[in-house]
Structure formats: C-alpha cells, structure tokens
Amino acid sequence: MSSIKIRTKRMDGNTQIRMLIAHPMEHGRNRDTKTNALIPAHFIQELTVEHNKNVIITGTTGANISKDPYFAFTLKGGNAGDIITISWVDNLGNKDIQEHIVN
Amino acid sequence: MTDNRRAFIKKSVALSGYSLIALASSEANAEWLAETTSTDILQQTLKRLFKDQEITESDQIDIQIPKTAENGASVPITVTSSLNNVEGISILIEKNPIPLVAKFEFSPDLLPFVSTRLKIAETSAVAIIVETNEGFYTASKKVMVTLGGCEL
Numbered sequence: 001m002s003s004i005k006i007r008t009k010r011m012d013g014n015t016q017i018r019m020l021i022a023h024p025m026e027h028g029r030n031r032d033t034k035t036n037a038l039i040p041a042h043f044i045q046e047l048t049v050e051h052n053k054n055v056i057i058t059g060t061t062g063a064n065i066s067k068d069p070y071f072a073f074t075l076k077g078g079n080a081g082d083i084i085t086i087s088w089v090d091n092l093g094n095k096d097i098q099e100h101i102v103n
Numbered sequence: 104m105t106d107n108r109r110a111f112i113k114k115s116v117a118l119s120g121y122s123l124i125a126l127a128s129s130e131a132n133a134e135w136l137a138e139t140t141s142t143d144i145l146q147q148t149l150k151r152l153f154k155d156q157e158i159t160e161s162d163q164i165d166i167q168i169p170k171t172a173e174n175g176a177s178v179p180i181t182v183t184s185s186l187n188n189v190e191g192i193s194i195l196i197e198k199n200p201i202p203l204v205a206k207f208e209f210s211p212d213l214l215p216f217v218s219t220r221l222k223i224a225e226t227s228a229v230a231i232i233v234e235t236n237e238g239f240y241t242a243s244k245k246v247m248v249t250l251g252g253c254e255l
Contacts, residue, residue: 014214027222029200056210064196064204064222066177072218 004086004098008078015078015102017049019086020070027063043091044069050085051075078102145230148195148202153232153239161186161240164231168244175223175248182217184233184240189215191234197243198227223248 003022008015021044028041047059057073080102087097149158167181182192192215194204204221215233223229223246230243 025222027201051212054210054212056212057207059205059207061205062201062203064199064201066220066222070218070220072181072216074214074216076212076214 002098003096004088006084006086006098006100008084008100008102010078010080010102011074013077015075015082016072017075017084018070018072020068021088021096022068023088023090025063025065025067025069041091044088045091046089047071048085048087049073050083050087051078052083053085144200145195145197145202149232152193152203152206156239158232158239158241161233161242164233164240164242166229166231166242166244168229168246170245171247171249172223174250175225176250178221178223178246178248180219180221180229182215182231184215186215186233186235186240188236189213189233190236192217193232193234194219194221195230195232196221196223196227197230199224 005020007018009018010016023044024042025044026039026042028038030039031037032039041063043063044061044065047057047061048055049057049059056075059071061069082102084100084102085097086100087095089095163185165183165185167183168178172178180194182194184192188211189209191206191208193206194217195202196204199222205219207217209215221229226245226247228243228245230241233240233242
C-alpha cells in the first residue's frame with residue numbers, strides 16, 4: 001500500500017489537490033523514551049506534484065513539517081480525467097509515488 | 104549596638120542594590136544573546152536561500168494560523184496571496200533550530216495557495232516569503248505555543 005493518499009475536488013473551475021503522506025518526519029533531536037538514544041533524523045526532503053506529466057510543484061521540505069504531513073494546493077482549471085502524480089524522496093533515500101485521476 | 108545595627112542596614116541595602124543591578128544585567132544579557140543568535144540563524148538561512156535579494160514587506164499575503172497553539176507538534180497554516188505571477192512560497196519559523204520549513208516552487212498553472220501543518224518549538228514568528236517574477240515579498244505572524252513541538 002502506498003504511503004500517499006490523494007484527494008481532489010473541483011471547486012469554482014479550479015481543482016483542489018490535497019495529500020496526506022504517512023511518514024515519521026523525525027528531526028533527529030528526539031530521544032527514544034526507553035533507551036534514551038537519539039532517534040536519527042528521517043524526513044521528506046523533496047516533494048513533486050505532476051499534472052498530466054508536467055511538473056507543477058517542486059517542494060523542498062524539512063523536518064519542521066508535522067508527522068504524517070498534509071499539503072493542499074489549488075490548480076487553475078483542471079478537468080475530470082486529468083492525472084495527478086505525487087512523489088516524495090526522504091533523507092534516507094526512500095521514495096514513493098502515487099497516481100490519482102481527477103474525478 | 105546602634106552603630107552595629109546601622110552598619111548592618113547600610114550594608115544590606117547596598118548589597119541588595121548590587122544584586123538588583125547584577126540580576127538586571129544578567130537578564131538583559133540573556134535576552135540579547137537569544138535575540139542575536141536566533142536572528143543570526145534566520146538571517147543566514149535567508150542569505151543562503153535568497154542570496155542578498157531585497158525582500159519587501161507586503162500586505163497582499165494572507166496567513167491563516169492560530170494565534171495560540173496548544174500543541175506545537177501540529178499547527179495548521181494556510182497561505183494565500185493576491186500577488187501576481189507567484190513562482191514560489193517559502194515558510195520559515197524564526198525560533199526553530201532550523202528555521203526553514205518548506206520551499207515550494209510553483210508553475211504558472213497554480214493559484215498562490217498552500218496549506219500544511221507545522222511543528223513549532225516555542226512562541227515565535229512565522230514568516231512567509233513569496234517569490235514573484237518582480238521580486239520577493241514577505242509577511243509574518245506571531246504564534247504563541249504552550250506546548251513545544253520539538254520534544255514531541
């Protein structure tokens with residue numbers, strides 16, 4: 001199962017894109033409550049949103065984004081059947097990608 | 104006896120005076136340190152990101168964020184702008200150890216709108232920098248945090 005959940009909504013001729021990503025977003029200053037060892041930093045560094053294979057958003061994100069990050073953007077226009085692709089890369093090199101069709 | 108008493112009173116008055124001065128100066132010192140170090144980090148980040156470009160204050164950036172956040176681990180923020188040709192939106196938190204939260208580069212197909220959730224370590228200003236083809240614009244809002252977001 002993908003870590004990215006995408007929802008789109010057509011509003012006043014525009015398309016709202018909302019996404020919820022399952023990710024710990026650790027900034028590396030937290031300690032484990034049992035062992036008291038530092039939890040290594042683990043956060044999403046790059047976020048890319050594509051609309052019909054054209055990149056519309058590139059985001060550089062840091063660990064100041066909350067755990068399980070949420071983002072919302074608004075696309076001008078947009079039609080039913082358009083393909084939205086969202087992908088992320090984190091600081092450990094993990095990545096994920098998810099496609100969504102605007103309904 | 105009376106002499107002793109007088110001397111004692113004199114001394115105690117003098118001492119308390121000194122301690123007051125010392126206390127005031129140490130407090131001022133701490134404030135000064137906190138101020139300079141935090142703005143330094145912010146200034147450095149700004150310099151690295153925007154390379155000495157002029158950033159002007161603007162009232163055409165609207166930040167929706169709660170004035171007081173009970174839990175700094177998840178503070179919702181929505182940024183909209185009425186500026187034209189927006190190419191990017193950056194979010195910075197002044198007092199966080201790493202001020203930059205996120206920098207988004209927008210294509211012309213997008214409305215200048217972004218919504219997300221932030222971690223805020225302590226009461227601090229949240230600054231938004233909007234990049235347009237004409238230059239950089241900024242706006243900021245203060246957020247009171249009762250429970251820090253960095254220990255969570």
